Structure formats: structure tokens, C-alpha cells
Amino acid sequence: MLFPHLAHLSIAKLQRVSGALTNAVFFVTLTNNQRYVLRVYGSGCDQLLDRDNELLWLARLTPLKIGAKLLGTFDNGRFEEYLPSTTLTHACLRDPTTSVQIATLLAQLHSIVQVHPPTQSSPLHTNPALEIWPQIRKWYSLLQNNSSSSPSSLSSGKAVAGITWDEIEAYQRFLDRVQSPIVFAHNDLQYGNILRMKSTGDLVAVDFEYAGYNPRGYDLANHMIEWQYNYHGEHPALASPQHAPRRHQQISFVKAYLANHHLKSTTTVDQLLYEIDCWSVVCHLCWGLWGLIQLHQSEIDFDYAAYSAQRLTMFQQALQRIRNKSNITTPSK
CATH class of the missing domain: 3.90.1200.10 (Aminoglycoside phosphotransferase (APH), C-terminal lobe)
Structure with missing residues (x-):
């Protein structure tokens, strides 16, 4: 489980973000009103992208406070910090x-x-x-x-x-x-x-x-x-x-x-x-x-x-x- 501390909560709202051309992107709102960004990788993306390189850069950018913080990954996607x-x-x-x-x-x-x-x-x-x-x-x-x-x-x-x-x-x-x-x-x-x-x-x-x-x-x-x-x-x-x-x-x-x-x-x-x-x-x-x-x-x-x-x-x-x-x-x- 990616976020065991959130296991007692459920999803109150799942909103797809339009305009994404490589992945499916969603705003996930939990019952305590916390929001996260969910990226589900598109079909065949491994032929287009180097995910290891991407995750390496996200790890480098987070300490520099550049972009949204990476919160967790799974086989075909990841969760990121939601920025108001x-x-x-x-x-x-x-x-x-x-x-x-x-x-x-x-x-x-x-x-x-x-x-x-x-x-x-x-x-x-x-x-x-x-x-x-x-x-x-x-x-x-x-x-x-x-x-x-x-x-x-x-x-x-x-x-x-x-x-x-x-x-x-x-x-x-x-x-x-x-x-x-x-x-x-x-x-x-x-x-x-x-x-x-x-x-x-x-x-x-x-x-x-x-x-x-x-x-x-x-x-x-x-x-x-x-x-x-x-x-x-x-x-x-x-x-x-x-x-x-x-x-x-x-x-x-x-x-x-x-x-x-x-x-x-x-x-x-x-x-x-x-x-x-x-x-x-x-x-x-x-x-x-x-x-x-x-x-x-x-x-x-x-x-x-x-x-x-x-x-x-x-x-x-x-x-x-x-x-x-x-x-x-x-x-x-």
C-alpha cells in the first residue's frame, strides 16, 4: 500500500484533467478534502519515455522546490503533490x-x-x-x-x-x-x-x-x-x-x-x-x-x-x- 496512513479514507471525487496527451491525469480528492495528482501512464509510453530518467530528475528537483513533489509510484503511474x-x-x-x-x-x-x-x-x-x-x-x-x-x-x-x-x-x-x-x-x-x-x-x-x-x-x-x-x-x-x-x-x-x-x-x-x-x-x-x-x-x-x-x-x-x-x-x- 502506497499510503497506509490514508487507508481509513475513501475517494470523494475523481476528476480527469483534459489536455494531457501522453498520460491520463486526475485530481483525486479524499473524504478529508486532501487532494493529490494521479498520473496513469499511457499505453506504450515506455517506447517514448525513459521513466528511470524522469524519476531521477524528479528526485533532483524536489529538494530544489521545483515542480510538484513526487509522493509515490506504482507499476503504471504515480501520485504527486497537488499544488493550489x-x-x-x-x-x-x-x-x-x-x-x-x-x-x-x-x-x-x-x-x-x-x-x-x-x-x-x-x-x-x-x-x-x-x-x-x-x-x-x-x-x-x-x-x-x-x-x-x-x-x-x-x-x-x-x-x-x-x-x-x-x-x-x-x-x-x-x-x-x-x-x-x-x-x-x-x-x-x-x-x-x-x-x-x-x-x-x-x-x-x-x-x-x-x-x-x-x-x-x-x-x-x-x-x-x-x-x-x-x-x-x-x-x-x-x-x-x-x-x-x-x-x-x-x-x-x-x-x-x-x-x-x-x-x-x-x-x-x-x-x-x-x-x-x-x-x-x-x-x-x-x-x-x-x-x-x-x-x-x-x-x-x-x-x-x-x-x-x-x-x-x-x-x-x-x-x-x-x-x-x-x-x-x-x-x-
Whole structure:
């Protein structure tokens, strides 16, 4: 029994939280009015996530008072602390004050790398500490029905959604030349994973399933892309380009981030925006592959087919834009 001291109580209310795309999330209220968060892992999540890595980070974050405290785990889920708060909405992202708060929150999360640094500090895509490239390699391999995860065997296999492994590796090599410090990244900071505390108004990030070491450009790009998604709207699986942050909104966000970042570097606003633009390509690829896997295994009511198709189209469009801007050689197919 996870909580023997609560054995004399029963569940008074079980409320499912909408908008979760990997797990089923519930608020559990007991008869003494205590509340907890229950996460039930989605079908096939072990192919998408490294639960051991997630629990390791939750153990590291709890002493730092980051996010919700982990209370207990079971075979296919866990209980977390309930934080008296309200979840941000899609509209909140466009609020100038809230956007600055989110930029500050990301800067604070990224600074955790100073407390828990990776074992290797090389920014190259071969760095085993990074989450993104091994993750993409694993998902690409799964979609090829290929049990091997070595790049050499992947390059000789069939393309996934018209994307070859050679194309991905060519872009990896290009990104090796784009300076982007390795940070502790949330990697999924959409509005549903940000809470506003009722007592203080402070913002708190939750749901660190995909968290780990990544280039800061990736994490910042991922959040900016999330401006286009309203998971509680009429078409939750589709991006709305008209909601993408405008130039002045990007500048305001980046300025707030740089003002609070632990690295007091000479990085300019334009340099960081270029860094973000370059890494946005990888965000589209990552979540496009994720959507294809979820399409075949998830039981959550979400149009993964439409989501993945659009994300992979956005990947190709963003890739072509960066190629044109940066003179990247296109691999022959």
C-alpha cells in the first residue's frame, strides 16, 4: 500500500484533467478534502519515455522546490503533490506579463545545469548527455520497424514519412556549428504544463516526463512553437500560425530570458533568435515522429494523424527555410 496512513479514507471525487496527451491525469480528492495528482501512464509510453530518467530528475528537483513533489509510484503511474493553482490557458501565452514570467521561469530551469551538470559538456550532437538526438534516433528506428538504433543501419533503411536519416544527420552536423549551451531543459513547456500559484501568482512548471539535458535553443524554440497550439480549442491537434509570436513578442521574451539567464554572456537578442529558429526545425521533427508513434498506440482521444502530418510538413518547411538562409547542402536521395 502506497499510503497506509490514508487507508481509513475513501475517494470523494475523481476528476480527469483534459489536455494531457501522453498520460491520463486526475485530481483525486479524499473524504478529508486532501487532494493529490494521479498520473496513469499511457499505453506504450515506455517506447517514448525513459521513466528511470524522469524519476531521477524528479528526485533532483524536489529538494530544489521545483515542480510538484513526487509522493509515490506504482507499476503504471504515480501520485504527486497537488499544488493550489490554476493551469495557464492558451490565451495566457500572449499576455505580455505572463510571457516575461515564462521566460524567467525557463531561465531558472535552465540554470539547474549548474547544480546538476552533465558528465560531458561538448555541444556536439554526439554528446551522450543530450536527450534530443538519441530520442529522435530511437523513435525513427521504431517507425522503421528496425530494432537497431545505430545511425549506420538507419541510413540504409527506408525513409520515414519521406524523411531520410541522411537528411537528419546533415542537419545535426549543421547544428554543431550553431552555438547553443547545454542546459537542463523541460522540453515540453506548453501552457498545460505551467501552473500559476494561487497564493503568490508565481509560475511553476510541472510534468517533467521529457526533461533532460538539451541545447537551450531547442527548449526555447519548443515553447515558442507551442503558442500555435490550443489543446482545448476547436481543432486541438492543429497549429494556428496566426497565433505564433510576432517579432516584438519574440524580442520581449528573449530579452527577459537573457536578463535572467545564469550565463552572463555576450549573446545578443538577434543571435538567440537565430539559435531558436535553427532548433525549431528539430522540434517539428521530434514531435512529428512522436505523433506517428502515438497514432498506433495511444488510447487518448486526440487526432495524432493530423498532428503528426502537420508537424512533419512544418519540419520540411522550416528545414528549407534554414537551408536557404544558411547555405546547407541537401543530401542526395
